[in-house]
Amino acid sequence: MVQRSLVSVVDDDQSVRESLPDLLRHFGFAVQAFSSAEAFLASEFVSLTKCLILDVALVGMSGPDLQRELIRRRQAIPTVFITAHGDTSVRSRLLALGATECLFKPFSDDALLDALTKALGTR
Amino acid sequence: MSRGMPPIRREKRTMSEQTRIDEQLDQLVAERTSELAAANDALRKELAAERQRAEAAQRINEGGAQLILASIPGLVASLTPTGDVDFVNDPLIEYCGRTLEELQHWGTGDTVHPDDLPRVLQIFTQGIASGEPYDFEARLRRFDGAYRWFQVRGLPLRDVGGAILRWYTLLTDIDERRRAEDALRHSEASLRAIVETTPECVHVIARDGTLLSVNAAGAEMAGAPSVDLMLGRNFYDFVTPEDRERYRAFNESICAGQKGFLEFDIVRMDGARRHLETRAAPLRTDDGTVAQLGIARDITARKQAEARLRESERRLRELTETIPVMLWSATPDGAIDYCNGRFLEYTGLDAEQLMGRGAFTKVLHPDDLDRTVQAWLSCIRTGAAFQAEVRKFHAADTAYRWCMVNARPLLDEHGRILKWYGTVVDMHDWRQAQEELRHTQEKLAYMMRVTTMGELTASIAHEVNQPLSGIMTNAGTCLRMLAADPPDVAGACETARRTIRDAHRASDVIARLRALFTGKELTTESMDLNDATREVIALSISDLQRHRVMLRTELADDLPLITANRVQLQQVILNLLRNASDAMAGVDDGRRQLLIRTARDDGDRVRLTVQDVGVGLEAHVMDKLFQAFYTTKSSGMGIGLSVSRSIIEKHGGRLWAEPNDGPGATFAFSIPRVPERTADAAGAVRNS
Known part of the structure; x- marks a missing residue:
């Protein structure tokens, strides 16, 4: 079996951290879930992560902060933002900053798969 | 007068003898008689000559006197030895304008001034009786009725035997002199009175300091019980030791002929210290020396007043300058x-x-x-x-x-x-602070609005979207697990369980929201809706002014107290004011008029209306106006009116809006004076 791509989920909402990994694994990805940006940065998975599913409004360092920090470290990872604060202006701003996609919660499994595919450039 | 021998008588004795004796006697008598007659005749001749001489002399004398009396320019009268007037000269007749006969009765008429008459009569009568010359002054009536003062002098003319022949009386007009004397006397009396009654000390001090003269005021000023106790003392002793030398020099300069002015202190006889000022001039005294004539004034009170005034001025200046x-x-x-x-x-x-x-x-x-x-x-x-x-x-x-x-x-x-x-x-700093405060207030008000309305809705969305997101993901995963070959039933069951759990979470969020909006209890107090309204206006007045909104209030005088939640009602009023102000943002400056009115309403209720001249209300928005998340504003979440209506309904009242006849809209609420039952009201909100 080929090495599965690692997708990391960073969200402070527990139900997201529980539900998303199951779905992603079902899609065939390896998954690591983190409750904060700081926990992710402190882990050994930063360089292994092929795609980042990142909540915007995190407690502490926010999603966009993490993205900028990674760019600063020259460790930019294709990122799909997810947010419960639905606002089109937020979406366009994030995309302008280099995000692959920005999904508004709640989003469908198909929308997530499309975003991942786009992020990994596997389609 | 006759002189002669008494007749000789004799007794008859014998004829012869008798005859011889008779003859002898007759012879003797004849001799003797002839002798006596010759002597008598000589004497008679001598007497007649004597009388002729005397009469001649008198005739000459009297004639000359009359002539002199008639011709002298003074007023003259002559009187008999008994005091009757028998002659007056022409000047006297002319002066009195009366005849000799009239003047003869001067003692009973008004020729002599009635006030002088008794005295004159007494002196005159005494003079006539004693034969001593008399001299008095009296007023005599002139022909025109005016009285003038005369000196009247009477001298008796006596014959050689010392008998009074007549009285001569000379009347000299002394009216001018008398008046001058009166005037002088009067003037002296006035001066003395002035000196004695003046409240200032008038004194004469000799060169060596001896007090020669002082008035009553001076004695009083020095605390002396009487003037006598002062006289003869050395005035230097009254002057305080520190001023004494200065005063001595001053006194000597005055006595040397200078005029002068000096302020100095004295110690009174009773020990009190007073401040005096004196003006002085040299005065030549009777003995030819020069003394100081001074007028001293007690200026202690004035000095103290001046000092107080200076002090008061100094304080005022200090005040105004500091x-x-x-x-x-x-x-x-x-x-x-x-x-x-x-x-x-x-x-x-x-x-x-x-x-x-x-x-x-x-x-x-x-x-x-x-x-x-x-x-x-x-x-x-x-x-x-x-x-x-x-x-x-x-x-x-x-x-x-x-x-x-x-x-x-x-x-x-x-x-x-x-x-x-x-x-x-x-007030630059203050004004800046005020400006900053206004900014802060505005920001705060905005934040409050955002917090209470916008952030609330955002958090509602977030709170609801999170579990919804979990539900969808889990449901999707569940379907995919079941559709797999072979189906992952255990995984599907797990995700389905998580779906149910997230659905409960969403339900909890909704329940919490409802609790947030409605509350369980309505805490009320007795309050004045007008007061509450004024407080809200005071809070938002600067905001309204900045937006150039002209606020007019018509708060009813007869509004009863109501039982309500003050803070919640104020939130509603604030919300209505802000909405009205926002609605007029597009209206020209100067026409943004806002009217707040309170009134009694039917059925023991009170009503508050907020009327603006803003964009108004279109018919199709009316029914959505009070729904949550509905807004006509580009900024805002549309929560305010919804919450406001909840609050009003909780009070058992009604909140509504209507378009004006003219531009703008009117929002109003009406609530019962006392909510009927809080529980019902809360229930009504839950049901809506």
């Missing part, structure tokens, strides 16, 4: 006539530059000039108090700073302006 406020005054026509030091220091100008009409404009910011001058001129005309916020030149940092200028007129009893008194207070 008070941290610029002070100024102006004449009734508005010309500055005083600025305190702080004012000068602040503006960096000197007093001359700031005095006068219009000088004040030199320190004003050009943009404030017109309105300030207009306002000031208007106050000068009407006498109204002046107040203006102006930018005033501040020398220290060569910049204009905001100042508050106040002035009030001082009026006389007729209401005319006597003077303007004003202050200038630098």
Whole structure:
């Protein structure tokens, strides 16, 4: 079996951290879930992560902060933002900053798969 | 007068003898008789000659006297030895305008002044009786009725035997002299009275300090019980030791012929110390020496008053110069006539530059000039108090700073302006702080609105979206697990369980929201809706002014107290005010009018209406207006009116909106004076 791509989920909402990994694994990805940006940065998975599913409004360092920090470290990872604060202006701003996609919660499994595919450039 | 021998008689004795004796006797008698007759005759001749001589002499004498009396220019009368007038000269007749016969009765008429007559009669009668010359002064009536003073002198003329032949009386007109004497006497008396009654000390002091003369006031001033106790004492002893030498020099200079003035202290006889001032001039005394004539005045009280005044002035100056406020005054026509030091220091100008009409404009910011001058001129005309916020030149940092200028007129009893008194207070820092405060308030108000409305909705969305997101993901995963070959039933069951759990979470969020909006209990208090409204207006007035909204209030006088939640009602009123203000943002300046009105309503209710002239309400928005998340504004979440209606309904009342006849809309609520039952009201909100 080929090495599965690692997708990391960073969200402070527990139900997201529980539900998303199951779905992603079902899609065939390896998954690591983190409750904060700081926990992710402190882990050994930063360089292994092929795609980042990142909540915007995190407690502490926010999603966009993490993205900028990674760019600063020259460790930019294709990122799909997810947010419960639905606002089109937020979406366009994030995309302008280099995000692959920005999904508004709640989003469908198909929308997530499309975003991942786009992020990994596997389609 | 006859002289002769007595007749000789004899007795008859014998004829012869008798005859012889008779013959002898007759012979003797004849001899003797002849002898006597010759002597008698000689004597008679001698007497007649004597009489002729005397009569001649008298005739000559009297004739001469009459002639002299008639011709002298004085007034003369002659009287018989018994005092009857038998002659008056022409001048006397002319003076009196009376005849000799009339003048003969002077003792009973008005020739002599009635006040003088008794005295005159007494002197006159005594003189006639005693034969001594008399001399008195009396007023005699002139032909025209005027009385003039005369000196009247009477001298008796006696014959050789000393018998009074007649009285001569000379009347000399002494009226002028008498009047002069009277005047002098009067004038002296007046002077003495003046000296004695003057409250100032009048004194004469010799060169060596001896007090020669002093008036009663002087004795009193020195605390002496009487003038006598003062006289002869050395005045230097009264002068305080520290002033004594100065006073001695002063006294000696006066006695040397100088005039002078001196202030000095004395110690009274009762030990009290007084401050005197004296003016003095040299006075030549009867013995030819020169003394000091001085007038001294006790100026202790005046000195004390002056000292008090000086002290009071000093304090006032201290006050006006140290008070941290610029002070100024102006004449009734508005010309500055005083600025305190702080004012000068602040503006960096000197007093001359700031005095006068219009000088004040030199320190004003050009943009404030017109309105300030207009306002000031208007106050000068009407006498109204002046107040203006102006930018005033501040020398220290060569910049204009905001100042508050106040002035009030001082009026006389007729209401005319006597003077303007004003202050200038630098309130630049305060104003800036106020401006900042206003900004902060605005931001805070905005934050509050965002927090209570916008952030609430955002958090609602977030709170609901999170579990929804979990539900969808889990449901998707569940389907995919079941559709797999072979189906992952255990995984599907797990995700389905998580779906149910997330659905409960979403439900909990909704329940929490409802609790947030409705609350379980309505805490109420007795309150005045007008007061609550005024508080809200006070809170938002600066906000309204900044948006140039002209607020008018018509708060009913007869509004009863209500039982309600004060804070919640105020939130509603604030919300209505803000909505109205926002609705008028597109209306021209000067026409943004807002009317808040309170009134009694039917059925023991009170009503509050907020009427604006804003964009108004279109028919299709009316039914959605009070729904949550509905808004006509580009910014805003549409929660305010929904929450407001919840609050009003919780009070058992009604909140509604209606378009005006003219532009704008009216929002109103009406609530019962006392909510009927809080529980029902809360239930009504839950059901809606």
